[in-house]
Amino acid sequence: MSVKVTSKDQVESILSKYDTFLFDCDGVLWLGNTLLPKVMETLNMLRSHNKKVIFVTNNSTKSRQDYVQKFDKFGLKVNKEEIFGSAYASAIYISEILQLPKDKKVWIMGQKGIETELHEVGYETLGGSDPKLNETLDLDDKENCPVYHLDPNVGAVVCGLETNINYHRMAMALQYLQKPEVEFVATNIDSTFPTHGLKMPGAGSCIEAVAFAAGRTPVSCGKPNPGMMDAICKSHKIDRSRSIMVGDRLNTDMKFGRDGGLATLLVLTGIETVENVKKLEEQEQPTYYADKLGDLFELLQ
Amino acid sequence: MSVKVTSKDQVESILSKYDTFLFDCDGVLWLGNTLLPKVMETLNMLRSHNKKVIFVTNNSTKSRQDYVQKFDKFGLKVNKEEIFGSAYASAIYISEILQLPKDKKVWIMGQKGIETELHEVGYETLGGSDPKLNETLDLDDKENCPVYHLDPNVGAVVCGLETNINYHRMAMALQYLQKPEVEFVATNIDSTFPTHGLKMPGAGSCIEAVAFAAGRTPVSCGKPNPGMMDAICKSHKIDRSRSIMVGDRLNTDMKFGRDGGLATLLVLTGIETVENVKKLEEQEQPTYYADKLGDLFELLQ
Structure with a gap:
């Protein structure tokens, strides 16, 4: 008990x-x-x-270094090695468990923390904070619409909490995930998170949209x-x-x-x-x- | 065979x-x-x-009347009574099966077709095509941020394909769906739909994001x-x-x-x-x- x-x-x-x-x-x-x-x-x-x-x-929106600063803002002194975030865990999973070759790229639906940690372990990333992802998709424009121009070197899709989630990001993730050789990694699968006395949609809810579309279940790296x-x-x-x-x-x-x-x-x-x-x-x-x-x-x- | x-x-x-x-x-x-x-x-x-x-x-993005026009564009003559869309099916379900009182409102994550059909059967709708849903949520602004100002008369949430899906819409749907007395209706649960030689995320993928956040499974009205x-x-x-x-x-x-x-x-x-x-x-x-x-x-x- x-x-x-x-x-x-x-x-x-x-x-x-x-x-x-x-x-x-x-x-x-x-x-x-x-x-x-x-x-x-x-x-x-x-x-x-x-x-x-x-x-x-x-929380995958921040890298370990971002977290050190967040602690500092509260007057709490910690060092980077004391922090394990799901963005870092995802980068370690891709690099050490999947052993994705470093000449492969990672497409991200998620925020800056994921990019930072993947760059630290040596991967080039696509998607993520790219402002083009905020544009509306025009499927009639085959020359410019990104769903027609997938990067053949993408070897993994990482998804985390994305408060900028939109149809463009979902559609791009789906295009990559239709390739069975592209790995599917979730930073974490929390359905909600508490803030301001409310429950807000969590990483798991953003990821579920993409997972359901692709008919795939990601490996989740967080708790x-x-x-x-x-x-x-x-x-x-x-x-x-x-x-x-x-x-x-x-x-x-x-x-x-x-x-x-x-x-x-x-x-x-x-x-x-x-x-x-x-x-x-x-x-x-x-x-x-x-x-x-x-x-x-x-x-x- | x-x-x-x-x-x-x-x-x-x-x-x-x-x-x-x-x-x-x-x-x-x-x-x-x-x-x-x-x-x-x-x-x-x-x-x-x-x-x-x-x-x-x-396809829940169009009402039956919109569909008549779509057929007409292809040179196909049909009348409204020959068409059964999932937006119409959802409106009928709420009105005739759930028998939601007509003084209750319906909050929509989805497109115009759902609004039109719900209005035709006599409900006031919220969400849907309201342009305010395209704004970023500022949770620190308690006076204006809509997550703090839920309408107590909302009796159902209807979700369908929403190519304008964003975190604001997901968060609002979640706030209403945390009330167990609010009904949860899906127009349809297709995970993808084919267009332009591609698979794009379908209604089911948009809905799944909200359903996972709320820990609820909607009734699906479509095929x-x-x-x-x-x-x-x-x-x-x-x-x-x-x-x-x-x-x-x-x-x-x-x-x-x-x-x-x-x-x-x-x-x-x-x-x-x-x-x-x-x-x-x-x-x-x-x-x-x-x-x-x-x-x-x-x-x-």
Whole structure:
């Protein structure tokens, strides 16, 4: 049964059991542009106890470097190596697992973070932030309409959250995905994300439009894909039995931690409610839950 | 086993067996803006044999009246009552099956045809062709951003093919669909449609983005929904045993005819190949297939 963190003893027990704290970001550290209460104090407290902290985000719109700046804006000092984003995870998947040759190109339906991470591992990208994708397709103009001029060197399509989604982008992704040799990679498949007190369509919803058209299912690189956990554990030499995943979503963060063999802590500042926890079978419940991450700091005082 | 129509005898047999010919339009009568060969002659021949012809289309972008004009552009004379479109089917479904009170409004992600048909049956619509939907959402502007100002009288969301799909439309549909009392209706769920020698994303792909975000499955009003066949047979007093459905898609047109108890004729001018037919179990194969609809006319000469 999931244990609610409500006392100093419980926080001390958590500090004694775990050396590494993996954090989801949106809904845990901040909501949209607002830092959640006592997050900075909690992270400082963990670092002062010599805990390793790693930030794992399915937000593909930003590169790891963009994330360092986002943390900085909130007054939180982190370094690039502490961040694992789904854009980075997708670039690593294409480069290391698929081993797509570096002379192949990647067509992107998604935002800048994906481009940056793919460029860092050595791929040329198409689509993505190209402003031509905002133009209306004119199928009668065979000379200029891009659906007639596919690049034969495209070896993969990567899709992520695209708030500039339009029919042009969907149609181009579909044309490439009709080639069975073109790999189909999703940064993550979250159906929605919380912001401004609302649920907004997530990467998974944008990707689903393209996947349904193509009749294909992408490999998803973000949480809860265990490949992302393997990469994190390998690069940070983590002992899973002394690590805990902190997140605000049962079906991504908590599943990601549990499937990876980590303890889990659900915070209720994002998308879930305590009722959602209690509906689950015992083995699917998080190890702990708390009203907010900042409770770890506050309870310890 | 499906029979290929290749002789005058076969056409005469078809003419003796069936009084009513239901036609899919795109891929059967025309491809995009091009009328297919001998279509006019075939329709004239059927009418001269006193056959009833009915046109059944999943294209939701046009109302029945728009369709009359489209036929007219090709030199084909039809009247509004001979046309059953998925926009019309959706309006009938909401009005007659759901019996949504007429003081409720319908929010539309889709094109003009849906608005026209809903207005004809007496509903006020929101969304749809409203040019404000082309604006970028500014979630920080609580006073003006429409996601904060939902209309409490919206009782249904209708989605169809929307070549102006964008994040604003997806987000608005999602906000309404989070209310369990708001009905969710799809004009049709075709994943793609053929045009200009290409496959382009269909209504189903646009709808899937919204359905995935909301975690809901819409009722689909177009082919192959048997409700559409029931409405056609009722309003035209059709004897199903003496009727045949002509189409270019196995999973919509042919399924629609077969499930409705009609004979079926697949034409290969659209999306299917003869290999696709032969892959099917015998009971799922169309009664007949032909290279093109115009073969009925040509073989009879």
